[in-house]
Amino acid sequence: MLDISGRDHSSKKSDPLSTDSSRSLGLTTVTQVLAGVALLGALKFGLLTSLLAGLLVHELVHTLAPRPSTLVTRRVGKIVVVSLLATVVVVVIGTGILGLVALLSGGPDSLAILLSRMAEVIESARPLLPDWLRSYIPADPQELKGTASAWLRENAGQLRLVGQDVWWALVHIIIGMVIGAMVAVSHEAGKSETGPLTQALMERARLLRTAFRNVVFAQVRISALNTLLTGLYLLVLVPLISVQLPLTKTLIAVTFIAGLLPVIGNLISNTAIVVVSLSVSPLLAVSSLVFLIAIHKLEYFVNAHVMGAHISARAWELLLAMLVMEALFGLVGLVAAPIYYAYLKNELAIRKLI
Numbered sequence: 123m124l125d126i127s128g129r130d131h132s133s134k135k136s137d138p139l140s141t142d143s144s145r146s147l148g149l150t151t152v153t154q155v156l157a158g159v160a161l162l163g164a165l166k167f168g169l170l171t172s173l174l175a176g177l178l179v180h181e182l183v184h185t186l187a188p189r190p191s192t193l194v195t196r197r198v199g200k201i202v203v204v205s206l207l208a209t210v211v212v213v214v215i216g217t218g219i220l221g222l223v224a225l226l227s228g229g230p231d232s233l234a235i236l237l238s239r240m241a242e243v244i245e246s247a248r249p250l251l252p253d254w255l256r257s258y259i260p261a262d263p264q265e266l267k268g269t270a271s272a273w274l275r276e277n278a279g280q281l282r283l284v285g286q287d288v289w290w291a292l293v294h295i296i297i298g299m300v301i302g303a304m305v306a307v308s309h310e311a312g313k314s315e316t317g318p319l320t321q322a323l324m325e326r327a328r329l330l331r332t333a334f335r336n337v338v339f340a341q342v343r344i345s346a347l348n349t350l351l352t353g354l355y356l357l358v359l360v361p362l363i364s365v366q367l368p369l370t371k372t373l374i375a376v377t378f379i380a381g382l383l384p385v386i387g388n389l390i391s392n393t394a395i396v397v398v399s400l401s402v403s404p405l406l407a408v409s410s411l412v413f414l415i416a417i418h419k420l421e422y423f424v425n426a427h428v429m430g431a432h433i434s435a436r437a438w439e440l441l442l443a444m445l446v447m448e449a450l451f452g453l454v455g456l457v458a459a460p461i462y463y464a465y466l467k468n469e470l471a472i473r474k475l476i
Contacts, residue, residue: 153325170457176299181335181339182211209303329468333462337464338382341383351417365402367402373398376391383456383457386444388414435467439463440460444459
């Protein structure tokens with residue numbers, strides 16, 4: 123507008139919608155950086171077990187929590203019900219973890235005995251191996267045992283997770299489960315008003331929980347199917363031909379635990395089963411190999427369907443993510459890679475970049 127002097131006093135007013143959009147985008151960027159630092163910090167400072175345990179309990183409680191009904195209408199009643207449910211989930215998961223630790227750390231079916239048995243089988247089978255493969259195995263049995271002993275000493279820090287250091291890992295897991303249960307109870311009890319920063323952080327947490335649920339729950343189903351078929355083979359089919367395969371319980375446990383790793387888990391468990399089968403007879407080893415290949419082919423289609431439907435990731439994408447994360451962070455990076463990769467894809471999808 124012009125005044126009598128001819129000057130324009132009209133000013134350009136900023137668009138409130140544009141300002142709100144810019145502020146929201148800025149908060150999203152800041153919280154994405156904070157989430158990335160937190161996730162990498164969990165790997166760096168050994169808190170991945172706590173993070174995964176908390177996410178597992180939270181998602182289980184959220185899945186099992188009763189929906190609003192005439193039985194659970196009041197806030198106090200829902201808090202009581204969800205708290206009891208969270209306690210049951212924590213106790214059940216904790217008991218299962220202790221059972222696995224007890225199985226793999228002591229007794230005649232321990233993981234150490236399985237590794238020793240595999241070393242003995244490889245040693246005895248050396249004369250039957252082709253020249254190109256034989257060159258990688260020490261010729262002297264004592265040298266092979268010395269190499270195995272040196273490997274065990276070098277990796278004692280990792281293997282002691284089944285021994286002395288397992289208690290610290292269990293403490294981290296229990297603390298993570300308790301925190302996950304408390305967060306789940308607070309979420310199920312009712313929502314409270316929050317500020318923009320808190321809402322942006324909660325959005326990051328929601329995307330991480332979605333990635334965890336899609337990857338872990340899908341992989342648990344795949345691993346359970348693989349373990350069921352492997353268990354039927356080891357406990358039913360093998361005894362039918364009057365053969366007793368040693369360390370059967372340990373092999374089944376290793377199959378389930380290793381199966382939680384996409385793609386590479388099968389290679390770990392299948393190698394253990396074939397090598398132990400070779401200690402009984404070459405024919406059983408061939409039979410085990412054929413059966414496991416058939417299971418692997420079935421699981422490949424199941425994996426492609428389930429993982430593809432949940433996180434839109436091909437097998438080579440997961441393998442590449444696992445390779446990079448293992449190179450950067452070791453074993454914990456290998457475990458975290460599928461979840462972190464799925465979370466990254468969720469964030470990129472929110473920005474409409476993929």
